Amino acid sequence: MQKNTGIKRILLAAGYSASGFKAAFQHEAAFRQELLLSAILTPLAFWLEVEPLQRLLMVAVLFLVLIVELLNSAIEAVVDRIGSEQHELSGRAKDLGSAAVLGSLLLSAYIWGEALWSLWIK
Numbered sequence: 001m002q003k004n005t006g007i008k009r010i011l012l013a014a015g016y017s018a019s020g021f022k023a024a025f026q027h028e029a030a031f032r033q034e035l036l037l038s039a040i041l042t043p044l045a046f047w048l049e050v051e052p053l054q055r056l057l058m059v060a061v062l063f064l065v066l067i068v069e070l071l072n073s074a075i076e077a078v079v080d081r082i083g084s085e086q087h088e089l090s091g092r093a094k095d096l097g098s099a100a101v102l103g104s105l106l107l108s109a110y111i112w113g114e115a116l117w118s119l120w121i122k
Helices: 006-027 029-047 052-082 088-120
Strands: none
Touching: 006 029, 006 052, 029 052, 029 088, 052 088
16 A cells, blocks of 8 residues: 655645544534634734733633544544443543543633733733
């Protein structure tokens, strides 16, 4: 089997990524909600008069939430593909993915809270 290389590999990878984003948008309500939140908060981060490093963190953590949600959705899809019967490890995998999303959301709330607090105390 011949491997794709060069620009063809990059174009194929970009297509697979686009398919992944499309699938997440179509099938994952949490991803759509987090994407909407990011679409609202990203421009707000640029509108607020915060330090450049704060702005960087505010935007980066929004992307982190989306990335973790994509990984969680991938885990859930694989577990669901394997079978519908209840299994301790399947439940654990889904719970761990969910915990990772919660962690990224809490980190996001903390960073945004600190940035907004710094504006308020000025």
